[in-house]
Amino acid sequence: MTLPILYSLQNCPYAMRARLGILLAQQTVRLRAIVMQDKPPEMLALSPKGTVPVLVLEAKSNKTVIDESLDIMLWALKLNDPGNLLYSQDTDALVEMLKIIKDNDENFKPKLEQYKRAKRFHGDDEEQCRLLCEPFIQSLEIRLTQHEFLMGSTPSLLDYALLPFVRQFSRVNRQLYLQGPYTHLQRWLNQHLQSRLFSKAMFKYPLWLDNHEECLFGK
Structure with a gap:
């Protein structure tokens, strides 16, 4: 083969x-x-x-x-x-994961690109662009206050599908990210970034x- x-x-x-x-x-x-x-x-x-x-x-x-x-x-x-990672024991889990991934790809990613562009070119709308990203990031933080990973106590497709994009967000304005109210998201991201995988x-x-x-x- x-x-x-x-x-x-x-x-x-x-x-x-x-x-x-x-x-x-x-x-x-x-x-x-x-x-x-x-x-x-x-x-x-x-x-x-x-x-x-x-x-x-x-x-x-x-x-x-x-x-x-x-x-x-x-x-x-x-x-x-x-x-x-597909949470095969939960028939509704994959549907939920795909919905959130779609939100990431269609809504959060374009806003993240605007934020990155504003930072790169020192735009006066950088803070406004960052705030547009906040609702999605805050929704992930809320999930991670409830369990260790985005879908539950074990990793899922959702964790790994969103990881590269949360990583990008964390790097746009590193100081603001580290000072932000993302305690659980920071732990989650660091855990993934420091992994052998x-x-x-x-x-x-x-x-x-x-x-x-x-x-x-x-x-």
């Missing part, structure tokens, strides 16, 4: 999400590290939208392309979910276009 190919960008939160899912599901892929300024023609031919991650499944003469990060996580965890997900591989050598990533 041919191993899947994963096109990935080092610090893209969506690519990070996909890499975390693959590691958590104990799968192995052939990773092709890219930069957005030099996108491989092979990737663009498979996924013309030109964003990462892109997962290519090869079976005989057929190729299946999965180019949404959440879909890659779900693909991997439906193959193998040793940590029960996160270190493996963030290992920097050589760029594929430099020598066309694929790197094995995963189990």
